[in-house]
Amino acid sequence: MERKREERKKDNSHTIKSVYCETVEKFKNVEIEEIDSQVKLLMEHCFGVKPIDYVLNPDKELESQNYDYYIECVNKRCDRIPLQHIIGKTNFMGMDFSVNENVLIPRFDTENLVEKVLKICEGKKVLDMCTGSGCIILSIAKLGKIKSGIGIDISEKALEVARHNKEMLSIDNVEFLQSDMFDILEKNPCNNKGFDIIVSNPPYIPTGEIEKLMREVKNHDPFIALDGKEDGLFFYRIISREARKYLVESGVLALEIGYDQGESVPQILKADGYKDVRVYKDLSGLDRVVLANI
Numbered sequence: 001m002e003r004k005r006e007e008r009k010k011d012n013s014h015t016i017k018s019v020y021c022e023t024v025e026k027f028k029n030v031e032i033e034e035i036d037s038q039v040k041l042l043m044e045h046c047f048g049v050k051p052i053d054y055v056l057n058p059d060k061e062l063e064s065q066n067y068d069y070y071i072e073c074v075n076k077r078c079d080r081i082p083l084q085h086i087i088g089k090t091n092f093m094g095m096d097f098s099v100n101e102n103v104l105i106p107r108f109d110t111e112n113l114v115e116k117v118l119k120i121c122e123g124k125k126v127l128d129m130c131t132g133s134g135c136i137i138l139s140i141a142k143l144g145k146i147k148s149g150i151g152i153d154i155s156e157k158a159l160e161v162a163r164h165n166k167e168m169l170s171i172d173n174v175e176f177l178q179s180d181m182f183d184i185l186e187k188n189p190c191n192n193k194g195f196d197i198i199v200s201n202p203p204y205i206p207t208g209e210i211e212k213l214m215r216e217v218k219n220h221d222p223f224i225a226l227d228g229k230e231d232g233l234f235f236y237r238i239i240s241r242e243a244r245k246y247l248v249e250s251g252v253l254a255l256e257i258g259y260d261q262g263e264s265v266p267q268i269l270k271a272d273g274y275k276d277v278r279v280y281k282d283l284s285g286l287d288r289v290v291l292a293n294i
């Protein structure tokens, strides 16, 4: 009798190691990428398991009341819902940012752009055009010593996320404004006093390419945050034309670009009269950031 109970307990037992291994198998079957880190993030989210626990306590029993919720999360991931949407946050520049279906999930690639701006932003007034979750302007404000920042986005729902992130990071020198690109600056002279830096990671995927992206991206990132219209360059043209009006004389424009836009975007900027247009590569050796002076 005792033994049977023991055996049953063993069968139903959910240890760190057994749950980890089961989930790895499930994710392999549906070809999820970066399985190890994805499983560990889900286990941390649901059970509070830390990376060190896999080494020190692999046979530790997990809280059984959280198991159903864990399986729900695993199934969502198998349905290709991005992990960041399941756990409601992502890490960017070493900080947690809340995300949901109304904002583009901040990408590791975008840290390249932030790092470039951090080198030149001390004491500056910075505008982040198409701010989304606010990840760019908020990390610049948190890690650099900017004077003040403004983040603009067309989506009020995205701005709700950005404002929440601002609060979580206790930042008080950044303001978020709803506007279709530069409209609000044109209409309100009080907002439009010279910026030292205008930074942007605008939507830059050509419409026809979106269908070919991973399911996580094309079905869950907001379409308007991806869509750079016909040739992907729609927003760069607007930014290039308009940013000049709102930059101070020594102002800098800093843009993230797609890996194949290292010629087209500089061309647009040069045609609009920008000087010193330089392209920087990311860690994979792909063109990723463009800086230009007015």
Ligand code: GLN
Pocket: 104, 105, 106, 107, 110, 129, 130, 131, 132, 133, 134, 135, 136, 200, 201, 202, 203, 204, 224, 225, 226
């Ligand atoms: N600026 C935000 C980011 O980099 C949103 C970008 C976008 O919506 N295209 O994550």
